[in-house]
Amino acid sequence: MSGPSVCQVATNTYLVDGGLVNWVLVTEGDAVLLIDAGLPGHRRAIDESIRMIGHRPDEIVGILATHANVAHIGAVPQLLRRHPFPVLMDPAEVSVAKGERLDTSGSSSTVRNLFRPGHLRWSLAALRLGASESVRIPTAQALVPGRQLDLPGRPVPVPTHGHTSGHCAYLLPDAGAVVTGDALVTRYPSSTLWGPQLPPPVFSADPTEAVYALDALLPLDADLVLPGHGTSYCGSVPDAVDLARERANAAAGNSTRRR
Numbered sequence: 001m002s003g004p005s006v007c008q009v010a011t012n013t014y015l016v017d018g019g020l021v022n023w024v025l026v027t028e029g030d031a032v033l034l035i036d037a038g039l040p041g042h043r044r045a046i047d048e049s050i051r052m053i054g055h056r057p058d059e060i061v062g063i064l065a066t067h068a069n070v071a072h073i074g075a076v077p078q079l080l081r082r083h084p085f086p087v088l089m090d091p092a093e094v095s096v097a098k099g100e101r102l103d104t105s106g107s108s109s110t111v112r113n114l115f116r117p118g119h120l121r122w123s124l125a126a127l128r129l130g131a132s133e134s135v136r137i138p139t140a141q142a143l144v145p146g147r148q149l150d151l152p153g154r155p156v157p158v159p160t161h162g163h164t165s166g167h168c169a170y171l172l173p174d175a176g177a178v179v180t181g182d183a184l185v186t187r188y189p190s191s192t193l194w195g196p197q198l199p200p201p202v203f204s205a206d207p208t209e210a211v212y213a214l215d216a217l218l219p220l221d222a223d224l225v226l227p228g229h230g231t232s233y234c235g236s237v238p239d240a241v242d243l244a245r246e247r248a249n250a251a252a253g254n255s256t257r258r259r
């Protein structure tokens with residue numbers, strides 16, 4: 001596997017492309033916040049990305065998860081084995097991270113949809129990085145939706161339930177950026193589309209809710225989208241939401257335009 005691609009997108013804010021999935025690094029002094037943590041096999045790439053921005057992996061002070069899918073929390077247990085730090089996520093996602101409830105999208109879908117057209121190569125690569133592993137985080141904690149966190153970047157959790165029942169985006173106010181996870185992506189492994197879009201419905205727990213969840217992004221004071229898959233999107237977030245909805249509607253053949 002080639003190394004991670006690290007792009008500074010704002011002061012103290014970096015989008016890292018791990019190859020199949022992204023994570024975000026936010027720094028403040030020596031402290032490093034990780035938003036999402038790739039697949040289990042991404043642990044070395046996460047370390048490398050932290051070193052590439054002049055920090056050390058032992059400077060991680062916390063992890064925020066957009067959702068408890070193996071492709072987004074995969075390396076957390078390995079990172080926690082080295083030193084403790086809080087792992088926070090939407091209250092509805094905590095039981096999945098703890099292994100008390102099944103993931104409603106993602107890893108199971110990865111296996112289930114292994115042989116869908118265009119998905120095989122991604123699936124095999126993801127499986128090589130541990131996509132079929134059962135990742136559990138017994139210490140996962142619930143954040144308070146909407147309440148700013150005392151972590152680098154002062155992130156504000158923005159619930160965007162739909163892709164999973166507890167999916168959460170994070171506004172980074174100083175960066176004018178929103179980390180959207182799989183609520184809004186700009187590329188998806190099984191799709192040939194580029195630009196703002198939702199993951200294919202088959203990968204979401206509630207595809208209709210995932211479309212409506214985009215409402216939560218509209219009022220945010222941000223002009224930069226940092227997605228869980230694909231490159232960053234710089235521009236109007238409402239325009240990105242509109243485009244993603246149009247594409248979702250075209251794919252579904254129904255009408256769920258912006259409310």
Ligand SMILES: [Zn+2]
Binds near residue numbers: 021069181182
């Ligand atoms: Zn994903």
